[in-house]
Amino acid sequence: MHELQALGKQLVELPAKQLVDIPLSEKTRDAIVAARSFKHGAIRRQLQYIGSLMPKEDEDAIRIMLYKLQQPHKDEVRAFHQLEQWRDQLLLGDQDLLNELAIKFENFDRQHIRQLIRNAKKEQEQNKPPKSARLLFKYLTEMQGK
Template sequence: MSQDSPRELLDQLIAQTGDDDERPSKSQLKREMHALQTLGEAIIAMTPAERARFPLSDDMLAAVEETARVRSHEGRRRHMQYVGKVMRRENLEAIKAVYDEIEQEKLRRDHAFHRLEAWRDRLLDEGDSAVEAFIADYPDVDRQALRQLIRNAQRERDKGKPPASARKLFKLIRDTAGM
């Protein structure tokens, strides 16, 4: 079985719903059922705040809540089959729209996180010229704390110590950037 993402599975399921001119094969039905189970697992794995954004029926919400109580491996397997069955009655287009929105938000957060990491690395490697550039971009930063954390992080790096100050520097950069 290929490891398609829930996004790809949603695209496939939505595309297949329009092909109603002939009866699907048993293999096709199994593939669709597996895709729905995978999508259900992805929704279950999300945070409650993310899950609340989906237009899910009361049956699906109950199945999601029930998942936490299922402990045995076989019981979980059977429960995920049930989740797949319940997913058949859900509005897949609306779920796909919310899923895409959540994925885009995660991508934006990841890109912002990488930009902040690049600032931290630049501040540690380039010194004063990078500090001035950072201050120009973020004039509200606590300059004294910034310079102190950079010195401490550079000292830790040179001595091969754990990067406690580098983490504090990243936290200062993140807080200054408003993330």
């Protein structure tokens, strides 16, 4: 039952636009929508109620739709972390990565990247805001997006 309550809690936390795509009975959907307006103890009781309604629902179909709705976000986060890692490695002077990125991206401007790296290192030494590091991240993001 706790597993079904946890599933119900995930559904309560979904944005309304995404909840529409989940295959639910009207009674369960109404209970989920109502739970969003409750506070503390009432939300706990409502989640228990939703958990009691969940056995009547197609749990597998709900989990599949939740996975499909959450997967694009996970992919974005994974790509974001990859870009952060590239930026950090470039700032540490990883020439192999620089060469790898030059091969991977057609319009990769080595000179511009090296200038951003130099400026970022100077800013770091002088305890200035990391403007160039942000610009480097933005440039890598643009390259990834193309």
